Amino acid sequence: MIGIVGHSRGGGIAIIKAREDGRIKAVAGWSTVAYFNRYTDGQRKRWREKGFVDLPSVNPLSIFRLSTALLDDLEQNKERLNISRAVEQLHKPLLLIHGTADLPVPIAEVKKLYDISDKTMTEFLSLEGAGHMYGARHPYKKESPTMTHVLELTSLWFHKHL
Numbered sequence: 001m002i003g004i005v006g007h008s009r010g011g012g013i014a015i016i017k018a019r020e021d022g023r024i025k026a027v028a029g030w031s032t033v034a035y036f037n038r039y040t041d042g043q044r045k046r047w048r049e050k051g052f053v054d055l056p057s058v059n060p061l062s063i064f065r066l067s068t069a070l071l072d073d074l075e076q077n078k079e080r081l082n083i084s085r086a087v088e089q090l091h092k093p094l095l096l097i098h099g100t101a102d103l104p105v106p107i108a109e110v111k112k113l114y115d116i117s118d119k120t121m122t123e124f125l126s127l128e129g130a131g132h133m134y135g136a137r138h139p140y141k142k143e144s145p146t147m148t149h150v151l152e153l154t155s156l157w158f159h160k161h162l
Contacts, residue, residue: 099130
């Protein structure tokens with residue numbers, strides 16, 4: 001049996017893939033986004049004009065440079081990349097973990113996903129005071145108690161559902 005985990009945008013991707021792939025029997029999302037197209041009309045316009053956009057990274061010494069291929073993908077695959085629809089159609093065990101102090105992805109986003117999920121198969125865990133990265137830093141050199149807790153919760157959940 002296969003279970004998958006995704007963090008942030010990866011949580012949305014994991015949910016979509018779990019809906020599409022019958023081999024995947026359970027999915028966990030950490031700090032999961034509720035939608036991928038997170039950009040204003042003005043941001044998308046400037047992005048297209050420039051040909052790329054630079055986004056800050058969790059590593060202060062680097063940036064993410066994204067080409068317009070991401071915008072193209074979001075537009076061309078709007079239906080497939082609909083995370084809310086994927087949650088509604090999932091019909092598999094789903095674990096959602098989110099910190100109350102998550103700034104990049106407000107907890108309200110995951111609450112919307114939980115609200116439309118199948119409550120008989122979904123568990124939502126809110127971690128008081130936890131941020132987007134659960135205390136982990138890049139590069140990962142020092143253990144984070146919050147991240148260790150998230151890993152333990154996820155492991156126990158997968159053992160229960162797989």
